[in-house]
Each structure stands twice: as structure tokens, then as C-alpha cells.
Amino acid sequence: MENKKEMVVSAIENGTVIDHIATGSVYQVIRILGLEGYKDEVLIGNYLHSGKLGKKGIVKIKNRHFTRAEIDKIALVAPLATIIDIENYKVVSKFRAEIPDHIDNVVRCANPKCITNAEAVPTRFDVVDRENLKLRCHYCEKFTSKETMKFVE
Amino acid sequence: MSTLKGRNLISITDFSKEEYIEVLDIAEDFEKNPKQKILSDKVVATLFFEPSTRTRLSFESAANQLGARIIGFSDPGGTSVQKGESLHDTIVMVSSYSDLIVMRNPKEGSSRYASEVASVPVINAGDGANQHPTQCMLDLYSIRKTQGTLENLQIAMVGDLKYGRTVHSLVQAMCNFNATFHLVSPQELKLPSSVKMSIKDAGLKYYQYTDMRDIIPTADIIYMTRVQRERFPDPMEYERVKDSCILTASMLEGCKPNMRILHPLPRVNEITTDVDKTPYAYYFQQAQNGVYVRQALMAAILGVR
Numbered sequence: 001m002e003n004k005k006e007m008v009v010s011a012i013e014n015g016t017v018i019d020h021i022a023t024g025s026v027y028q029v030i031r032i033l034g035l036e037g038y039k040d041e042v043l044i045g046n047y048l049h050s051g052k053l054g055k056k057g058i059v060k061i062k063n064r065h066f067t068r069a070e071i072d073k074i075a076l077v078a079p080l081a082t083i084i085d086i087e088n089y090k091v092v093s094k095f096r097a098e099i100p101d102h103i104d105n106v107v108r109c110a111n112p113k114c115i116t117n118a119e120a121v122p123t124r125f126d127v128v129d130r131e132n133l134k135l136r137c138h139y140c141e142k143f144t145s146k147e148t149m150k151f152v153e
Numbered sequence: 154m155s156t157l158k159g160r161n162l163i164s165i166t167d168f169s170k171e172e173y174i175e176v177l178d179i180a181e182d183f184e185k186n187p188k189q190k191i192l193s194d195k196v197v198a199t200l201f202f203e204p205s206t207r208t209r210l211s212f213e214s215a216a217n218q219l220g221a222r223i224i225g226f227s228d229p230g231g232t233s234v235q236k237g238e239s240l241h242d243t244i245v246m247v248s249s250y251s252d253l254i255v256m257r258n259p260k261e262g263s264s265r266y267a268s269e270v271a272s273v274p275v276i277n278a279g280d281g282a283n284q285h286p287t288q289c290m291l292d293l294y295s296i297r298k299t300q301g302t303l304e305n306l307q308i309a310m311v312g313d314l315k316y317g318r319t320v321h322s323l324v325q326a327m328c329n330f331n332a333t334f335h336l337v338s339p340q341e342l343k344l345p346s347s348v349k350m351s352i353k354d355a356g357l358k359y360y361q362y363t364d365m366r367d368i369i370p371t372a373d374i375i376y377m378t379r380v381q382r383e384r385f386p387d388p389m390e391y392e393r394v395k396d397s398c399i400l401t402a403s404m405l406e407g408c409k410p411n412m413r414i415l416h417p418l419p420r421v422n423e424i425t426t427d428v429d430k431t432p433y434a435y436y437f438q439q440a441q442n443g444v445y446v447r448q449a450l451m452a453a454i455l456g457v458r
Binding site: 109111113114115116118119120121137138139140141142143 | 164239240241258259260261262263265266280281282283284347
């Protein structure tokens with residue numbers, strides 16, 4: 001019974017579970033990982049009870065495993081997320097997303113005069129400060145920080 | 154063969170200290186003999202998406218004196234750009250017509266992007282408020298020429314240190330040469346902390362002032378910039394500080410004999426015309442040096458020097 005109560009979003013046989021996503025970031029995680037067009041089961045839970053976060057989001061993606069580079073992209077929006085690889089209903093690995101050195105085409109440049117905001121140029125950033133989440137645009141060389149961060153639509 | 158062959162010059166940090174020196178040495182040679190037809194089989198494209206007088210004429214004069222043919226525009230009006238062609242498509246097309254692209258564009262980062270799309274080297278002739286590396290190279294050339302060295306100099310920078318891209322680039326470049334920086338500006342226009350950080354990271358010192366007279370006896374170079382009224386949200390503030398960054402001939406008493414005054418131009422009123430006749434004024438020669446430096450860059454990048 002206890003187990004059943006916790007299984008608000010049902011278990012998957014094979015795939016990836018992304019747990020402990022901040023409630024405001026669930027749909028961004030889906031977009032960053034390109035799951036909008038994914039043609040298999042994606043289970044989304046939001047505002048679920050969490051001992052750690054109070055409320056949390058969770059995404060379960062059937063029959064899909066991600067590379068480290070793909071996962072690290074979501075660290076910007078879900079720094080506390082846990083990524084769990086599932087095979088045959090069993091956890092085969094569990095790790096946290098980490099902010100990478102370079103971030104491509106996830107964040108928009110905060111500088112309105114940047115070429116990436118004028119033409120269809122994919123954004124590229126170097127991460128200069130992980131702790132305070134400060135990014136330097138590869139093109140205009142200006143900084144984008146947590147406060148000014150917007151994500152590529 | 155030079156390491157500069159086939160390279161882009163987008164940002165002043167793209168070149169190493171040794172590479173700056175190499176360009177300055179080649180420029181010195183062009184100053185002695187500027188008319189060498191070594192680019193007679195080359196086509197240089199100058200794409201100016203916004204108006205510029207000095208930079209464009211200086212590039213075109215440099216290319217002409219080396220015998221290169223020039224194609225391009227000085228204003229995007231009447232070109233396919235006005236019809237809505239993307240920068241990407243313009244650059245791909247021009248790449249197939251030329252051996253080198255010189256570009257000015259008001260969008261920041263546009264030159265870096267162009268260099269990634271182009272099949273020929275790109276020289277950034279100014280991308281908005283971001284970078285203008287050939288101006289910085291000619292500043293370095295002028296400093297070396299007037300002081301005999303780039304090492305261990307007292308560099309004073311005066312005026313708009315917040316928005317002046319030439320100031321930021323020159324600080325970054327001079328950090329390679331053990332400079333000491335003397336920064337004179339109104340409170341509102343102080344050097345940004347990110348640029349001060351690069352001075353600290355290089356283990357060098359800077360001092361900040363609000364009165365220009367304090368730096369006259371110390372400076373080897375006084376690098377003047379224009380303080381623009383529109384930088385001040387409060388016009389009263391502008392009126393209060395506008396005279397604090399004006400250099401007059403009478404202020405120069407007590408300066409070092411080797412001291413020279415530089416200015417990226419255009420000048421408005423921040424250097425009074427009575428300074429022009431003093432032996433310390435160097436800003437017009439500085440602009441002329443731009444031709445030799447741009448010759449050197451084009452020749453090195455095109456692999457003929």
C-alpha cells in the first residue's frame with residue numbers, strides 16, 4: 001500500500017527518470033532535452049510531495065537514455081535534479097546533472113544588440129562562474145547571469 | 154611562415170603577445186616603404202554595414218597601396234542587405250568573390266559569426282560596442298613608436314572608460330607588457346570591474362582619479378577619449394563633470410619629455426586645439442599609423458609576409 005501511494009507517476013521498465021526537478025522547471029527540462037516530439041511514453045509529474053524540496057517535478061522517459069552532455073544542459077534549470085537510468089525496472093545508475101564548461105543553444109544572450117538576437121544564429125556560451133551561474137557569450141562577449149537568463153524557445 | 158596566415162582577427166585576445174609584436178614589426182617595414190604591390194592578385198572585400206570614415210578609408214588606402222583590388226560597400230543601402238538578406242548569406246556570397254573580408258557591423262558578435270561562416274579570413278573593423286581590434290593594434294604601434302618599447306610604461310586613460318571599447322581593448326593588450334594604469338574619469342564612467350579584473354589577474358596595478366592634473370607628471374602615454382553627453386541620465390551631472398576631462402596646453406607643464414597624447418578620434422572638445430602644436434600631440438600621426446598596421450595585418454593574414 002505504501003508503495004502504491006508513492007507511485008503517483010508509474011514506474012517504467014526501461015528508460016530514464018529525472019527526479020527532483022524544481023516545479024517551475026519541468027517543462028523547460030522537457031524542451032531542453034527535445035522531448036516535445038518524442039514518440040514514446042513520457043510521464044510528467046509536477047507539484048508532487050518531496051521530502052527534499054517540499055514540492056518537486058519528475059519526468060520519466062520510456063526507452064530513452066541520455067548522454068552526459070545532454071543531461072548537463074538541464075543543470076541550468078534543474079541544478080538539484082537526479083538522473084536515474086532504469087533497465088528492467090531496476091536502477092542501473094544514478095547521478096546529478098553538472099553545469100558544463102560550454103552551453104550551446106539553450107540560453108538566450110541577454111544583450112539585445114547581440115547578433116544571436118538579430119539573426120538565426122545558435123547561441124554559444126562559456127561558463128565563467130558555475131556558482132553564480134555567469135555565462136559569457138561566444139559572439140558578443142557580454143555576460144548573461146542567472147537574473148537575466150532566458151531560454152531558447 | 155607566419156602563424157597569422159589564414160587567421161581571423163575578431164577580438165584583441167585572438168592574438169598572442171608574440172603575434173602582436175610580429176604585426177608591429179611588419180607595420181614598421183610598411184611605414185618605411187608603404188607602396189609595395191604584394192597583394193596585386195588579391196581581392197579584399199570591405200563590408201561596412203554602418204558608416205565609418207577613418208577605419209574604412211584607412212583599410213582601403215592600405216589595400217590600395219599594396220595593389221589589392223577592393224570590392225564592397227560603405228553603407229548597406231541599395232545592397233541585398235536592404236532587401237532583407239541575412240548576414241550569413243551575404244558572407245557566404247562575398248567569401249566566394251574575395252580573398253579577405255573586412256567587416257563593420259553594428260550587431261555585437263557579428264564579426265565572430267561571420268568568421269565562422271566565411272571561407273576566407275575575416276578582420277573585424279568594429280562590431281558595435283564590442284571589439285575594434287585594428288584600432289587597438291594601431292594604438293600599440295603608436296605607443297611603441299613614441300616610447301621605443303611597450304614594456305613597463307605608465308599608461309593614463311582619460312574620459313569615458315566605461316563605454317569606450319578602445320579603452321577596454323587597450324587595457325587588455327597592455328596587460329601583456331607590465332603596464333601601470335592611471336584611470337581618470339567621472340564617477341559615472343569608471344572602468345568596468347570586469348576590465349579591472351583583467352589588470353588584477355595579470356598581477357598589475359591601477360590607480361583611479363577624477364582630476365586629470367594628477368596624472369600629468371607621471372604618464373608616458375595619455376590616452377584621451379570623448380565624454381558623450383548622452384551617457385549621463387542627468388544632464389546636470391554632465392554639466393558638472395564635462396570640464397574635468399578636457400586637456401589644454403597649459404596643463405601639460407611638468408609632464409615627462411617623452412609623454413605623448415593619443416586619441417582614437419574623432420575629437421570634439423576634450424583636447425583643445427592649442428595642444429595640437431605641442432610636441433606631445435600624437436593623435437594625427439596615430440591615425441596615419443593605422444594604414445601601416447592594416448597593411449601589415451592584411452599581408453600577414455594573406456600569407457605574403
